[in-house]
Amino acid sequence: MLRLRMPAGRVTRDKLAFTAQAIREHTIGRVHFTTCQTIQLHDLSQRTVCTLIEQALDAGIVTLGGGGDYPRNVMCPPLSGVQADEYFDVLPWAEAAGDYLLHFIKAEKMPRKLKVCFSNSPANVTHATFRDLGFVARADGKFDVYSAGGLGNNPKLGVKVAEAVDPTQILYYIKAMWLTFRAYGNYENRGKARTRYMQEALGGPEAYAKAYAEKLDEVFAAGEDLTVHAEAAPVTKTGDGTVVGGPRILPQKQPGLYAVVWHPIGGQPAPETLCALSDALQKMPETELRLAPDEGAFILNLTGAEAEKVLEITEDSARTLFETSVSCIGGTVCQVGMRDSQGLLAACVKAVREANIPDGALPQMHISGCASSCGTHQIGTIGFRGASKLVDGKAQAAFTLFVGGCDKQDREALGRELGAILADQIPTFLVELGRTVAASGKDFAAWRAEDPTGVDRIAAPYLA
Numbered sequence: 119m120l121r122l123r124m125p126a127g128r129v130t131r132d133k134l135a136f137t138a139q140a141i142r143e144h145t146i147g148r149v150h151f152t153t154c155q156t157i158q159l160h161d162l163s164q165r166t167v168c169t170l171i172e173q174a175l176d177a178g179i180v181t182l183g184g185g186g187d188y189p190r191n192v193m194c195p196p197l198s199g200v201q202a203d204e205y206f207d208v209l210p211w212a213e214a215a216g217d218y219l220l221h222f223i224k225a226e227k228m229p230r231k232l233k234v235c236f237s238n239s240p241a242n243v244t245h246a247t248f249r250d251l252g253f254v255a256r257a258d259g260k261f262d263v264y265s266a267g268g269l270g271n272n273p274k275l276g277v278k279v280a281e282a283v284d285p286t287q288i289l290y291y292i293k294a295m296w297l298t299f300r301a302y303g304n305y306e307n308r309g310k311a312r313t314r315y316m317q318e319a320l321g322g323p324e325a326y327a328k329a330y331a332e333k334l335d336e337v338f339a340a341g342e343d344l345t346v347h348a349e350a351a352p353v354t355k356t357g358d359g360t361v362v363g364g365p366r367i368l369p370q371k372q373p374g375l376y377a378v379v380w381h382p383i384g385g386q387p388a389p390e391t392l393c394a395l396s397d398a399l400q401k402m403p404e405t406e407l408r409l410a411p412d413e414g415a416f417i418l419n420l421t422g423a424e425a426e427k428v429l430e431i432t433e434d435s436a437r438t439l440f441e442t443s444v445s446c447i448g449g450t451v452c453q454v455g456m457r458d459s460q461g462l463l464a465a466c467v468k469a470v471r472e473a474n475i476p477d478g479a480l481p482q483m484h485i486s487g488c489a490s491s492c493g494t495h496q497i498g499t500i501g502f503r504g505a506s507k508l509v510d511g512k513a514q515a516a517f518t519l520f521v522g523g524c525d526k527q528d529r530e531a532l533g534r535e536l537g538a539i540l541a542d543q544i545p546t547f548l549v550e551l552g553r554t555v556a557a558s559g560k561d562f563a564a565w566r567a568e569d570p571t572g573v574d575r576i577a578a579p580y581l582a
Contacts, residue, residue, distance in 0.1 A: 119451075120159045120167050123180045125211055125216035126194035126236075127155030129407040130397050136177040138396035140170055141389045148448050149392060150387040152231070153494055155409040157193050160451060175356040176426055177563070180220060189312075192216035193235035196408035196416045199350055200370040200377060203266045204238040210348035211285050212236040215253075218289050218346070219415040230311040232299075233268070234292065236261075240527040244411050245497065247527055250313040251295045253288060254527065260284055263291050265298075266313045266326055269491035274314040277323040279330045286521040289344035294334035302329060353419055356403040360422030366435060367425060370418070376425045378417045383467060384445045384460050385413025387434075394431050406510050411494075412444050412482065425429050440552075441467055445485040446492035451506060455487030457504030462541055469545035475552035478561035485517070494531045497523035498507040499562070500573070507538040515541040519581070536574060537581040549582045 122137065129137075137157060140146060147159035159170070171181050194212035198204060199523040213232055236253045237246035246252030248267030256262060259281045267276030280291065295313070302320060304310040320326045337344070357374010357506045380395075382388070399417070403446055404426045408416045414436075417428050421485060436442045445463040449455030463485055484498030495501030501520035503540065506513040520533030554576060555565045566572060 120162055120170055120181060121185060122174060123156045123183065123191045124156055124409055125192055125422045127196050127409040129409060131406060133177060133179055134396045134407055135400060136179060141517040146389055149387055150390050151289055151409050151413045151415060153413060153444060153492060154191050155193050155411060174505040187230050188218035190231040191232065192219065193411060195238045195243050196410045197377065198238045200372060205257050206259050207350045208238045208255055209235040214346045214348040215288055215292060218292060219497050227539055242525050242527040245525050247530055251292065252276055256578065257461055265330055266317050268312055268314040269494060269496050270524065271489050272314060273496050273532055276316055277317065277327050279327050286347060287366055289346050290337050291334065294330060294337045297333040297336065298330050304353060313581060325373060339413050353404060355419055358421045362422040362425045376420045376422060378420060378425050378428045378432065379414065380417060381414035381436040381442045382434060382518040383436060383441060384463050391431065391434055398427055398431055412442060414442060419463065439482055440470060440480040443483040444493050446487050448487045452487060454490060455504065457487045457517060459485040459493055459504065461485040462544060466545045469549050470552060473549045475549065476556050479552040479555040480548060481562045494518055497525040498533060499523060501533050505538045507540055517541055517544060519577055536577055539580045543580050547577060549578050
């Protein structure tokens with residue numbers, strides 16, 4: 119596998135063209151959009167990997183740090199800059215952070231992963247309040263900063279370590295994060311070499327915030343000028359009078375322009391569809407692809423007529439909210455993965471379609487093949503994590519059910535663990551749940567608000 123870093127989730131037309139060319143030249147049959155807004159190319163030979171690493175760099179795409187003990191891809195809301203209700207466009211600051219992190223990507227004593235992200239509204243789609251380092255936009259044009267959060271084993275919500283930070287100062291806070299981990303991170307136990315473990319090691323969130331503040335003071339006192347000036351490239355394109363509408367169409371704040379939502383099932387676009395989309399966008403000025411943290415994508419800066427063409431190319435997109443469910447690549451591919459999360463998602467989508475469960479009766483769910491939470495199962499309204507379950511004394515493939523997670527700013531919650539369900543029974547459980555919700559005449563959110571223990575009750579027989 120080769121992971122192509124796409125800073126801030128932004129895939130320009132040139133980068134998309136490179137990806138399409140690689141798919142065609144090397145007959146790549148499996149592509150995956152990740153929850154960290156990168157593109158993974160799978161089932162590659164060693165020679166292909168080495169060739170593409172060099173070719174990608176020539177195309178402005180860095181692969182170093184796509185995995186391993188490095189700063190990972192900097193994340194950003196995919197609609198930043200075109201979203202009408204955002205506090206401000208955080209994209210240029212996310213890109214500046216990504217560039218800075220690459221400058222010391224080979225530095226000694228890095229945490230096992232360092233995930234930095236930005237949010238532009240309380241929707242918090244990048245989980246900025248519970249990542250290693252998150253810059254959270256405010257209505258006054260500044261950032262609040264959260265640190266030492268993360269999902270997976272020993273999940274933690276982030277600690278607010280600063281308020282009202284001027285965007286030009288963000289690099290000081292990134293360097294302070296690195297220095298804090300150098301001083302207090304756990305290098306003896308690889309499983310604990312993540313920033314979130316420092317909260318407990320230092321005696322709690324308040325003690326961690328104090329330790330971070332001390333390192334931040336050191337960074338400012340050192341006298342190094344880390345001030346950054348970033349400015350968004352203006353969208354000069356204007357609408358041509360053509361109009362489009364539909365469930366996958368989002369009007370941008372730029373008059374006459376639209377974004378198309380494209381969510382391949384499980385974040386796995388058909389390679390030929392990705393190539394066809396690239397071909398089409400080359401003829402559409404100022405357009406680009408933005409990857410989303412839920413493994414979907416948005417195609418931006420389209421006129422109404424262009425959006426119609428993109429809709430046709432991407433007609434394989436998810437049809438319902440439930441079909442936008444998130445899944446890691448799964449244990450059939452990943453060396454760490456325990457269970458086939460992609461296979462489970464496919465089976466569930468098939469069962470729900472065959473049962474004609476209406477849109478809205480089931481939420482977007484999040485599936486991880488193991489405890490690493492690459493599918494972000496801990497913040498899903500419904501989440502599943504790969505597991506085993508004893509049946510007649512024999513371990514069978516199963517997934518542990520989580521309920522009630524939330525990623526919205528100021529409402530963050532980790533899901534409650536209810537127990538394990540056999541993998542082959544999960545589609546049946548979801549169909550029963552969907553039918554129950556549909557019969558109430560409400561959507562899932564309203565039904566659950568009225569009956570908070572409803573999921574527990576329906577799941578109980580499957581958990582036994």
